[in-house]
Amino acid sequence: MKRKKHTSAEDEAQIDMTPMLDIVFIMLIFFIVTTSFVKEKGLDVNRPEDNQAKNDKPSKALSIRIDADGTIMMGGREVDIRRVVANTQTYLAENNTDSAAIQAHEDSEHGTVVEVMNQVKIAGIDKVSVLVKKKS
Numbered sequence: 269m270k271r272k273k274h275t276s277a278e279d280e281a282q283i284d285m286t287p288m289l290d291i292v293f294i295m296l297i298f299f300i301v302t303t304s305f306v307k308e309k310g311l312d313v314n315r316p317e318d319n320q321a322k323n324d325k326p327s328k329a330l331s332i333r334i335d336a337d338g339t340i341m342m343g344g345r346e347v348d349i350r351r352v353v354a355n356t357q358t359y360l361a362e363n364n365t366d367s368a369a370i371q372a373h374e375d376s377e378h379g380t381v382v383e384v385m386n387q388v389k390i391a392g393i394d395k396v397s398v399l400v401k402k403k404s
């Protein structure tokens with residue numbers, strides 16, 4: 269018996285790449301479709317709007333001082349607790365502001381400070397801050 273020699277290059281075995289490429293393209297399409305419908309989880313952030321463009325002039329906070337004996341000073345003059353609302357509304361009519369700063373003496377009564385805060389909020393100022401003195 270004669271053995272046939274495989275001398276020609278055409279007779280050698282070849283690997284068919286077509287099915288492998290088909291699988292790769294199918295996987296590519298699958299991943300593209302599934303990732304486009306995935307919604308990322310996270311927090312929705314509500315950023316504050318830019319107020320610089322809205323206000324033509326900078327706002328000046330209403331300054332209220334409460335002394336140790338309960339004397340209330342607004343704009344350099346003494347004011348009765350019952351007149352805080354009226355004086356605050358007058359200040360709001362003359363100035364463009366949305367905040368007030370209350371500077372209370374450490375020996376003043378807390379009830380007076382809270383009452384002044386309530387009166388300022390009734391007058392229409394929602395941003396009320398209390399200034400405290402750092403103890404040294």
